[in-house]
Amino acid sequence: MASIQDVAQLAQVSTATASRALSRPDMVASTTRERVLSAARELGYQPNVIARSLRQGETRTIGVIVTDILNPFHAQLAKGIQDAADRHGYTAFLFNSDENPAKERRALDTLRGHLPQGLIIVPTSGARENLQALSGVPIVELDRVTGTPDVTTVTADNSGGATAATRHLISLGHTRIGMIVGQQDIHPDHQQGHGRGQEPERQVRPRQLLGPVSPGAERRP
Secondary structure (H helix, E strand, O other), X not given: OOOHHHXXXXXXXXXXXXXXXXXXXXXXXXXXXXXXXXHHHHHOOOOOHHHHHHHHOOOOEEEEEEOOOOOHHHHHHHHHHHHHHHHOOOEEEEEEXXXXXXXXXXXXXXXXXXXXXXEEXXXXXXXXXXXXXXXXXXXXXXXXXXXXXXXXXXXXXXXXHHHHHHHHHHHOOOOOEOOEOOOOOOHHHHHHHHHHOOHHHHHOOHHHEOOOEOOOOOOOO
């Protein structure tokens, strides 16, 4: 297996210059960098990313965990994150938790071994405890809020959306309005329910307002 010293010798530069050409190309003249890249290709050189990261004190990696990669919303999130990471020279590691806190924890344990510089997560119901595994790593929660200290959250206006949807149904003459939500311990579902119960509720007779109804609940006539 070729080493960085072999690449430097073939490119007729110092080892330090060869290393900079591969990891900090802006610090090396373009002609020199091309010689180093050509030598690396000829020798089949593959850099030790982990070792280089330890030397530089950064891995330029970001962890991404979603709860359902087949969900079109999550697929769009993942693509947007990876596109943005690529533009800034970062690598995004994508994991799917399947709404399973244990699987989420295993993904976090795997990420911890890669020394990520940040985490973007659509959390499961067990995320508040699980996120302790990445203490000290900047974390952004998407779409859901766990209440974990020192975590940034990015969510949509679920309350406003639910209110607008209810108003629309009322404007069409509907009075028996039901609602199906997901996990009750995930913040946006509560928020959506809150939106449903605001102003439009005054136009719906209390006995005719149905919900929230959790998945798997028994259907009654």
